Amino acid sequence: MRRKMIRNGAPKMLDIPSYDGCLRPSRMPRGRMHDPRTGEILESDIQFYHNIMNLARDWYFVQVGHLDPRAQKLPIPDDLMGELIRYVVAHEVGHTLGFQHNMKASSTYSLDQVRNRDWVKKMGHTPTLMDYSRFNYVAQPEDKIDLEDLIPKIGPYDKWATMWGYKPIQGAASSEDEKKVLNGWALEQDKTPHLRFSTAKSRGSDPGDNTEAVGDADAVAATGLESKTLRERWIC
Ligand SMILES: [Zn+2]
Known part of the structure; x- marks a missing residue:
């Protein structure tokens, strides 16, 4: 049952013509091959569209260029561009596994957490690659966050959702047999907010359902930090 839920859901989403960082899973004939x-x-x-490189470069320059000397002159070096492309491709791989967007995810981390060097090292600045959280523009120089941790990476939500969707359940002879275990796993969301998700159909009904956002548990304060950076670093 869960495999059908995941895998039948994916092609419907992939078929929706949308702008997704210039890169998205291609549409299969009839939308699916399963x-x-x-x-x-x-x-x-x-x-993969060629100008994803320009887009990723521009995002990185504006959002965290004040923290990374590699992004303060053009062209940016290949090793950095490779990291940016890897991030975008990893998001798309998530779609091929059947994962929908989860724009709520970034709002489940506090501002203090996304500025905490140890937290982002372990948990990322958003719990999933499937959010549009981009780069950690909330981070400030005094936070001393490692450059590699400014870029979204596989997070705890990704691991948990993959487990729910794909982990074998020993002894289950049918999809009905799997239900009890699956529902038990789903209940982990009650005590762990960063395992929760939103979907496109929520249409903004969840205040955390923001795109292009980092630390939006307090969106005003997070945006204030970004504005501060822009004023101090980039606007003469
Ligand atoms: Zn996407």
């Missing part, structure tokens, strides 16, 4: 008996994904593609 085993109809099991829902197993047999094949999927990621279509």
